[in-house]
Amino acid sequence: MMRSVFAALAAVTLLAAPAAAQTKLKWGHVYETAEPFHTESVWAAGEFARRTNNKYQIEVFPASQLGKETDINQGLSLGAVDIIISGSSFAARSHPPIGVTYYPFTFKSPEHLLAYTKSDIYKELTKGYEDKTGHVITATTYYGTRHTSSNKPFKSCAEMRGIKIRVPDVPAYLAMPRSCGANTTPIAFAEVYLALQNGTVEAQENPLTTIEAKKFYEVQKHIVLTGHIVDHINTVVAKGTWAKFTDAEKKTFIEVSQEAAARATAKIKADEAKLVQFFKDKGLTVTEIDRNEYLAAVGKSVTFEQFGYRKADWDRIQAVTY
Numbered sequence: 001m002m003r004s005v006f007a008a009l010a011a012v013t014l015l016a017a018p019a020a021a022q023t024k025l026k027w028g029h030v031y032e033t034a035e036p037f038h039t040e041s042v043w044a045a046g047e048f049a050r051r052t053n054n055k056y057q058i059e060v061f062p063a064s065q066l067g068k069e070t071d072i073n074q075g076l077s078l079g080a081v082d083i084i085i086s087g088s089s090f091a092a093r094s095h096p097p098i099g100v101t102y103y104p105f106t107f108k109s110p111e112h113l114l115a116y117t118k119s120d121i122y123k124e125l126t127k128g129y130e131d132k133t134g135h136v137i138t139a140t141t142y143y144g145t146r147h148t149s150s151n152k153p154f155k156s157c158a159e160m161r162g163i164k165i166r167v168p169d170v171p172a173y174l175a176m177p178r179s180c181g182a183n184t185t186p187i188a189f190a191e192v193y194l195a196l197q198n199g200t201v202e203a204q205e206n207p208l209t210t211i212e213a214k215k216f217y218e219v220q221k222h223i224v225l226t227g228h229i230v231d232h233i234n235t236v237v238a239k240g241t242w243a244k245f246t247d248a249e250k251k252t253f254i255e256v257s258q259e260a261a262a263r264a265t266a267k268i269k270a271d272e273a274k275l276v277q278f279f280k281d282k283g284l285t286v287t288e289i290d291r292n293e294y295l296a297a298v299g300k301s302v303t304f305e306q307f308g309y310r311k312a313d314w315d316r317i318q319a320v321t322y
Helices: 002-021 036-051 069-078 096-102 110-116 120-133 171-179 189-198 208-213 239-244 247-281 291-301 311-318
Strands: 023-028 056-061 083-087 136-150 164-166 183-185 203-207 222-237 285-288
Touching: 036 056, 036 136, 036 247, 069 083, 096 120, 096 171, 096 311, 110 136, 110 222, 110 247, 120 136, 120 311, 136 208, 136 247, 164 189, 171 183, 171 222, 171 291, 189 203, 203 208, 203 222, 208 247, 222 247, 222 291, 247 285
Parallel strands: 023 056, 023 083, 164 183, 164 203, 222 285
Antiparallel strands: 083 222, 136 203, 136 222
16 A cells, blocks of 8 residues: 555656756847847747756747836736847946947947957946846847937038937937937837837938838938947846856856847848948938037037946947957
């Protein structure tokens, strides 16, 4: 009798063990399912499961299913989400110095950004965010270089004066157009196409990949390669979730997230390389600018300190070789 009871208990234990050992995690972001930021997050989730013998199962929630970008950043502390991908402008709400990367014309190219992610100043800024929040930035992905589309031609900063331009309501994003005298309007992203079409605004700024994906080129005549912000997003793990990982698992997640970031970055760069000709073929004029002229205008009207940034950090980023 006792033998059969022990056998039954052993069978129950064996059946329960895999379920008990498996930890489910939530990975949230605001990007669409077709974008590499989502497809590579799904790849990373699967790889992390595989490399931890399915100890962790990560479900990726795209397209703001777990909330807007502000919500998922707050969710890290609330335990509502375990992992997110999000811009440094949101990390800067907790640790302002990390937002210096959004000061206009900080990076000269995607290559400069990628070199920065391997530098000491990057390690210090991300460590500062970790010390402030407890959350850990494990990787940074190139999002795209922000350029301007417009129905009014311009090349110089002075020629932007009076242009009605849609810009996200983020201080660092507003800095360049306002320094050049443009009239900025914070229209909801979903309404930008219609606003351009009906003339509520004449211009907007976004990476070329977004201009193509959202078909803004259908209601714009010019692409001006302002390149004012080399944009990027971070992979961030919540403090509580990071604490659950063993040292080996932390190392594995860093490796997986950085591999995913490199894969997404390569896709974005490849897409951008094709798009200038794409827009020309659609009949738009494509114009280059004098970067130094714009930077000088920004420098006269916008200080680092008003955003909580440090000029010394910016100088160190400028010194990063690539």
